[in-house]
Amino acid sequence: MGIGRFVFTPILPLMHAQAGLSASTGANLATANYVGYLAGALAGILAPALVRSPALLRAALVVLTGTLTAMPATHDVRLWIALRLLAGAASALVFVIAAASLHGNLRGHPAHLSGWAFGGVGTGITLSGLLVLGLHSVADWRVAWWASAALAALFTAGAWHLRPETAPEAGTTAPEAGTTAPEAGTTAPGVGGPAAERSTTRTRRWFTTLFASYTLEGVGYIVAGTFLVAAIEQSSPGPVGNAAWVLVGLAAVPSSAMWAGLGRRWSHPDLLLAALVVQAVGIALPALIGGATAALISAALFGATFIGVSTLALAAGAHLRFPRSVALLTAGYSVGQILGPLVVAPLIHHGYHRALILAAVVVLAAAAAAGLLRIGFPSPGVVPRAAAPGQRSVHDSCHASPP
Secondary structure, eight states, X not given: OHHHHXXXXXXXXXXXXXXXXXXXXXXXXXXXXXXXXHHHHHHHHHOGGGGGOHHHHHHHHHHHHHHHHHGGGOOOHXXXXXXXXXXXXXXXXXXHHHHHHHHHHSTTSOHHHHXXXXXXXXXXXXXXXXXXXXXXXXXXXXXXXXXXXXXXXXXXXHHTTOOOOOOOOTTOOOOOTTOOOOOTTOOOTTOSHHHHHHHHHHHHHHHHHHHHHHHHHHHHHHHHHHHHHHHHHHHSOSTHHHHHHHHHHHHHTTHHHHHHHHTTTSOHHHHHHHHHHHHHHHHHHHHHTOSHHHXXXXXXXXXXXXXXXXXXXXXXXXXXTOTTHHHHHHHHHHHHHHHHHHHHGGGGGGOSHHHHHHHHHHHHHHHHHHHHHTTTOOOTTOOOOSSOXXXXXXXXXXXXXXX
């Protein structure tokens, strides 16, 4: 999934230079991918049986690999848009099924195991970035797509026997991923009467703030996730852009496990605020300073935070026990990803630096919202009861969407 979804970023400069792709068309291709991702994620949310289908997993893996193979077979922009749309939908289904499998089959195991598994997205980014970096001076954009398809096919074979989540037994329910039941002898706040109304109001306020923060993150992060390499290559021609993308992947590999570990010491809002500020700095660096050093620092900061932000935001939503929090947050984040390239499209006709600055400002706005979330947010030992216990089935908690 990391290859199929993100290899477009390092190949984009090659398509600009060799295939006559304009900046606005590149933004449209990115948007098509994110629209497809939203459609795939919603399919997994609305039809939970999909996440238990080995046949659908394998079909999505094959389709994702096939779209990479087909990209260099045409110069028709409409077909490119259709292929990236299909790749986005297949990527989302692969991730939803893999996430459900992790949460279902690793239940009761240390949380960092799932974090390292999500690091597979970073591994895909790293390997595809290395591939394009190696081909940059010896082959054209077509070969880069075909080589990435071959790499995706290799990992498709490795993922072929992934065991999806099994269907829950009739009548059994569980809290959302990332939540824990109240300790024995404690009373959940807001149970019954005016206290319940006050608790529900506070929970809605916290969730609305979290939703705003995570949606803004979708808008800001995706601009860097799509155009970072092209922006770096504008000011630092040569291999620096692709090298930076490789570093993004390397930093992303341990990030989910790292942020999950930090969650044992600090609250989700505190960590979310910190991660968003660090990410905003990373996004702005290439535009404000330029040069190879700034580019590499930017890549490390961005890679270390973009998956971690998803981990923290979804865990915070799950902790609030707001009805269908993961689904709602996923939808907001995905819509943000669609809007990001469209918002900056007017700015990229003369370069990508202004787009990065705007993206950094949006992520800082997300950080400001996370700062507001810190006010009165319940500690891990206090579980809000905005929804009735047992309202969600365990497979509904697994439909989280990373980048």
